[in-house]
Amino acid sequence: MEKDPYNVVVTGVGGQGNVLASQLIGAILVDKGLKVTIGETYGASQRGGSVMSHVRISEKRQYGPLIPPRCADLVLALEPSEAARVLGEFGNPATISVVNTRPVYPVDVISGDLTYPDIDRLFEKIKSLSAKTYFLPATDRALELGSPILANIILMGAAAGAGLLPITEDDLAKAITERVSAAKVDINRTAFRVGADLVNDVPAG
Amino acid sequence: MSLISLDAPGREILLMGNEAIARGALEAGISVAAAYPGNPSSEIIGSLAEVAKEMGLYVEWSVNEKVALEVAAAAATSGLNALVAMKQNGLNVASDFLLNLNMTGIRGGLVIVVCDDPAGISSTNEEDSRVFARLADLPLLEPSTFGEAKEMVRFAFEVSRAIENVCIVRSVTRISHARGNVILGPLPSTRLVPYFDTTRSFSALPPSITHPVAHRRLKQAADMLAESRFNGYSGPETPELLVIASGAGVLFSGEVIDTLGLEARVGLLKIGTTWPLPEKLILERLRTAEKVLFAEEVDPVLETNVKALFADNNQRLPRITFLGKKSGTIPDLGELSPGLMTRVIADLTGTAIPDIDADYAESARDALENFTPFRSLAFCPGCPHRASFWAIKKALALDGRNGVLFGDIGCYGLGFLPTGFRQPKTLHAMGSGAGMASGFGKLHDLGATQPALTVCGDSTFYHAAIPALINGLHHRSNFLMILLDNSATAMTGFQPHPGSPVDAMGDPAPPVLLEDLCAAMGIKTLIRDPFDLDDAAMTIFELIQETGTKVLILRQECALVRAKKTPRRYRVHVDPAKCIGEECGCNRFCTRVFRCPGLNWDVSAGKSVIDEAICAGCGVCADLCPRGAIVKESA
Amino acid sequence: MERVSSQDALKRAVLDEGLCAACGACVGGCPYMTTFRGKTVVLDRCTVEHGRCYRYCPMTEFDPDAVSALVFERPHDTEALGHLDRVISSQAADPAVAALGQGGGTVTALMLLALEEGIIDSAVLTRILPGEEYARGVVATTTEEIQAAAGSKFVGSHSLAAVRQALDAGHRRIGVVGLPCQVRSLRKMALYDLKQENLKERIALVVGLFCNWAFSSRDFAAFLAPRFGPTSIKRFQIPPPPANVLEVETDDGATRVPLDELRPLIQESCRTCPDMTGEFADVSVGMYEGMPGWNTLIVRTSLGTRLIEDAVRTGRLRTDAFPDSNLEHLKKAALQKRKRASQA
Known part of the structure; x- marks a missing residue:
């Protein structure tokens, strides 16, 4: 890795599968001989709240489970307003963002007590806080593959395709076999490729 | 799929803290593991259950933490190694037994892993379980990394067997629910055979004899802990600031010292054996200290104990300024974080924090203020609890007497938020809703006019609500207990409970059904589907028009469980x-x-x-x- | 600052004050409020600021001049019986119909005629359905359904909830029989018509019933249940003074309950209501004291006049003069209610 530690934040909303995504990234990189620490928030994570995983990658030492403020190098966001939340606290002018474009509305927005930011202005904000941004319709593509949960693997594939994470489709297949289920390998391979292809189709902003 | 039984000594893999703890127990040769689920501890027994058959263990999800400890104690008084895991609240439940077990000791090895939840990320309360070690005269270890968590559990079994008493390992959310590198050690090839030596007895009575034994055992543990590799110092011989840290505080402090370039000025004393303290090592460091900062989470346990040690030895020590929770330097609640430790250490050493571009900082502030709508917690889509609280809300509105719903612990604890239409008015401990409803239902004799209701999940019912229900029934209390039966211990990850047809290891188990239990007590018990909103609401309405203790089971499977199957x-x-x-x-x-x-x-x-x-x-x-x-x- | 929704305002001004007349105007079609065993219940908070619940409630602000302009095309007549064309006595010509009602079956006869002549395409009436304990509004579209609703109920029944039902079902000319409070609500609906539903036309005929007070239906049911059982009651009658009793007709015959025992069951809202004769109806119908089998009939609007003329011409209704002495007595009673209301 060029930077040590390399700090990745995987963010989204409870139930979007970001815990699994960070776990797979970590498992693959530990197998490659790196020290990885992942800090996660559980418990309430299935219940509509913001969820963040801090993935800290180093060749030298086992870092603590939380990234210090303004120290994220890469943000993988399964939800756009969550990208803004993470960049607001952990972003810096060199942060690169890979962002799923589909909003998940908070219940307070659904109820009308709060408003969701204007989507175009939100994308502008994310861009302005990132050195480079990739916006991807990951959930839409995941739904085409049969399950919205695959958006997390599509995002991983995109990050890998953009050269932001040193992981390959075969690495993913191995980690899925070992940690999830051999039966899930094919669909995850497909999702990973979809992400890698997408990132080459969309211009980075 | 759990990797904790991987027989590959020397291989380095990514494990969750709780899996590392479970692996440590396997490497220590445990035979029995028991727990009641509670975050952030649940995956310890969960992962052991997955490998139980393969590793020849007995693993169970016990009905509550006290029983879990009793089950483990049976194994440990029979010469085996046994592990019990629980969250902070669970230790409270188990403490009555624990504070007698510590007096009798054991014959094998018994390690309690208690996972505290600083800031209450998945808890109703915030509590520092380390104080139990002192209360119970038992040794306590605190890991700061995943690898260390595994090693400490293995070591804790050595200590436990040596002193013939319980050893406690205290984890926290940021260890238990974090993941990191763990180097696998060898797994034992032999198994212990359980045998209860009937020539020995384990009676806490009389304390005049057993309490001194407990003290002697703790002293023996102190020597082993002091010799262990879990304490250590790094930094200059005479630091201008000495940070004494435990748990996550070690990692955050170390990183901050590194980032701010303070290696030559600030020392870090890592304490892994929190009780009893490694006195010699600490006194050695205090001799050259002027300013000491304590980096620990929740209560000032380390801080108070080190200060007591300082007081006992003050004639041989310099004047020292102690900074921590008592001085207000570190908050006396919640978690530590790299940001907090950066501010504190930079401030105490007069170091400048590298600043970010002002325009970027302003734009980031704008992002947080205007682009990030708050996400309050909500029941999952399709959750039966939403429907159940809807029915309760309607029934109470139709009734019009301002009925009081006493809440309980589980996913449905969220009912006090808008997602549950703010129906429950109390939220305390497991089973407390039923107990309070039982009490309120007697206030009708004293002039109360409001109906009393309580909600309770299926797992919580078995855990702690049955005695309260019996209490209400026997005392002719007027209340309705609504059992929100979603056929799972959903909050913590769908573990089976006594109502399930399988046990932790996947073997068929006779379900002890809610309705059978209630029927056996002679309580009027109805079963309804919460998704049939009007029927559920009208049933609740009718039941609260009646006097006496009643039970309504609102039965509908957890949406997450259902989604996996159908x-x-x-x-x-x-x-x-x-x-x-x-x-x-x-x-x-x-x-x-x-x-x-x-x-x-x-x-x-x-x-x-x-x-x-x-x-x-x-x-x-x-x-x-x-x-x-x-x-x-x-x- | 907290915004006050219509529902909040209704709750504060009417429901929390115990002044709900149980007319049913606020509950039809609204998911936030419902009726339950005779009471209006708020289930959830609604935030709409210009909602129908407050605007159509008979107990909130009432502008008699605006309503008079709408119904009678003239300013409000403050005479004891309100604006009227004439007061006569009447009875249904068909003895079977006459026997159904409390007095002379006039209301039933008029509604049957209105439906037959197409003046209305549906009638919102008050009925206790078989097996039910509480009276409620029903939408009647057949002779049988209208006849089934005959007879006085003496309770607040939330029957205007059925007006919403009739509107949603697409009825274009709805006739409603209601108590004076309900007549007021119906006229407020037509006057304000917040959803521009053409309510002035669609609420085509309003027949008012004389009313001095009504029982709270929940309290009345609770009173009757232990004495009679819920289903055995066939009919209620209040014979003219000086009887001062309620006659309850059951399968086992008639039982007389002294009215004094029943007074505590009267709705609080009735004590503040100034309207005894349904002053804003097309026609109003009540008892004819001293003439069993006959009704007092007040004809108020041109529609009312036409309806009565048709009824007489087609032989549905027999009419007669209403003696001056009785008229004076009626006015006195109406003024007494007004006075009571002004002192409440």
């Missing part, structure tokens, strides 16, 4: 021609009041829409729509 029940969509949106006669009833995450409000169209990526297909909203605009079709 396809959606309904395809749901909104007919835009019928939806009247914000008009009088609707006023966004479905999204504004029912608030299911699967049901969105399309601002531009002024209509409700179903989000197909989120909707679980329960169909309840279709029954609520005043215009019949939400359509459910069998999927």
